[in-house]
Amino acid sequence: MxxxxxxxxxxxxxxxxxxxxxxxxxxxxxxxxxxxxxxxxxxxxxxxxxxxxxxxxxxxxxxxxxxxxxxxxxxQSKISHLQMKFWRIYIEKEKEQLEQIFQLYAAKLSERNLKSFFENKEPEAFPMPTFQAWEDASQLYSFNSSEQHYSTIHRLVEDGQKDIREERETMLDFVDGREIP
CATH class of the missing domain: 1.10.880 (Transcription Factor Skn-1; Chain P)
Incomplete structure (x- = not known):
């Protein structure tokens, strides 16, 4: 000391x-x-x-x-106070609506799967984002005043989701390193 x-x-x-x-x-x-x-x-x-x-x-x-x-x-920020306030409100509303959409789609998908299971039928087609779309939407986003996008989803929607010519299902990676498509 x-x-x-x-x-x-x-x-x-x-x-x-x-x-x-x-x-x-x-x-x-x-x-x-x-x-x-x-x-x-x-x-x-x-x-x-x-x-x-x-x-x-x-x-x-x-x-x-x-x-x-x-x-x-x-x-020092180039973002105005009002623009920042709008961004915060937008993010909050997007989170609320995203939660509602998740609930709705999860309910519809589980209903389809249970119906198919109990009726022994092939499941109906169910539109879902691709794995790559989920990955793109899950990226961190920081506000960029030159792009005028308020979130990752906003950027994806405005710029268009990446064209994925070859949609690949999630692959299982086994212990020996082989992948099963």
């Missing part, structure tokens, strides 16, 4: 205390000191208070640094 090597700091801590304070200060926290209980407790409380003050100082400094960084980033 650098504070225990600082004579000025030791003078403040051990002021009006016994000589043992100088010699056994490092033992106080572990209760291994031979100082009186009152003197030891007083030193412990002083050290605890100082560490809490230092901890709060670090927390406040980090919060201020975070606030300053956020403010600087906002000021």
């Amino acid at each position: 650098s504070g225990l090597q600082n004579p000025g700091y030791l003078n403040v801590l051990c002021k009006n205390k016994s000589v043992k304070c100088w010699e056994e200060l490092y033992k106080v926290v572990c209760d291994k000191t031979t100082m009186s209980f009152a003197e030891s407790e007083e030193l412990k409380l002083t050290l605890q208070a100082q560490s809490q003050i230092l901890g709060w100082f670090v927390i406040v400094a980090m919060a201020l640094l975070s606030l300053l960084t956020t403010c600087c980033a906002s000021c």
Whole structure:
């Protein structure tokens, strides 16, 4: 501890205390000191208070640094406040509607599969996005002011889903490395 090597700091801590304070200060926290209980407790409380003050100082400094960084980033951004607000609302609405569509399609697909199973019939065709489309839609997206897309799905819809000439089903990868199409 650098504070225990600082004579000025030791003078403040051990002021009006016994000589043992100088010699056994490092033992106080572990209760291994031979100082009186009152003197030891007083030193412990002083050290605890100082560490809490230092901890709060670090927390406040980090919060201020975070606030300053956020403010600087906002000021330097080419995206306007209103555009950012629209983007946030769009993302929230897209998430809500995506959840509803997932529920609807999952219900329809499970109904089709159960009906096919119990009636021993071939399942009806069911339009679903390709594996590649799912992969493309699952990519992370960050706002780009030059493209004017507000999400990955928005970008896919506007730019058109990639033409996949050869649709491949998900393949099983066996332990020996062979793939079964």
